Amino acid sequence: MSVARFWHTASTLANGLVLVTSGSNGTWTTTGSMSDARQYHTASTLANGSVLVAGGADSYGNRLNSAELYNPSTGTWITTANMSTARADHTATTLANGKVLFTGGLNKDGYLNSSELY
Ligand SMILES: *[C@@H]1O[C@H](CO)[C@@H](O)[C@H](O)[C@H]1NC(C)=O
Numbered sequence: 001m002s003v004a005r006f007w008h009t010a011s012t013l014a015n016g017l018v019l020v021t022s023g024s025n026g027t028w029t030t031t032g033s034m035s036d037a038r039q040y041h042t043a044s045t046l047a048n049g050s051v052l053v054a055g056g057a058d059s060y061g062n063r064l065n066s067a068e069l070y071n072p073s074t075g076t077w078i079t080t081a082n083m084s085t086a087r088a089d090h091t092a093t094t095l096a097n098g099k100v101l102f103t104g105g106l107n108k109d110g111y112l113n114s115s116e117l118y
Pocket residue numbers: 046048049050069071
């Protein structure tokens with residue numbers, strides 16, 4: 001990769017390329033930048049090929065409720081609706097119906113038992 005990074009994500013795109021996002025000490029040099037710096041986030045490829053990145057923590061350790069969509073055709077990100085709960089170290093599972101299930105994780109209130117659907 002062009003920069004060393006850890007705690008990043010990797011998602012296989014429909015065109016066969018692999019999109020690597022963020023992580024610690026990672027910078028975007030070959031495609032668009034997200035609105036929010038984040039680590040411990042998830043990235044889920046949607047049915048239409050866009051990649052949904054959600055949650056995680058900023059460089060100060062604050063857990064994020066924000067979510068963004070990457071459009072592989074344009075190489076750009078747009079913010080989408082916030083999650084109802086800030087969460088990092090959560091899971092994201094794409095369901096057969098195309099929705100993405102987010103479960104658990106951690107925020108300033110501790111470990112979370114809640115889940116939500118995108
Ligand atoms: C892909 O689907 C998501 C969720 O429905 C939507 O918000 C987004 O705009 C779509 N992306 C494109 C490029 O159409």
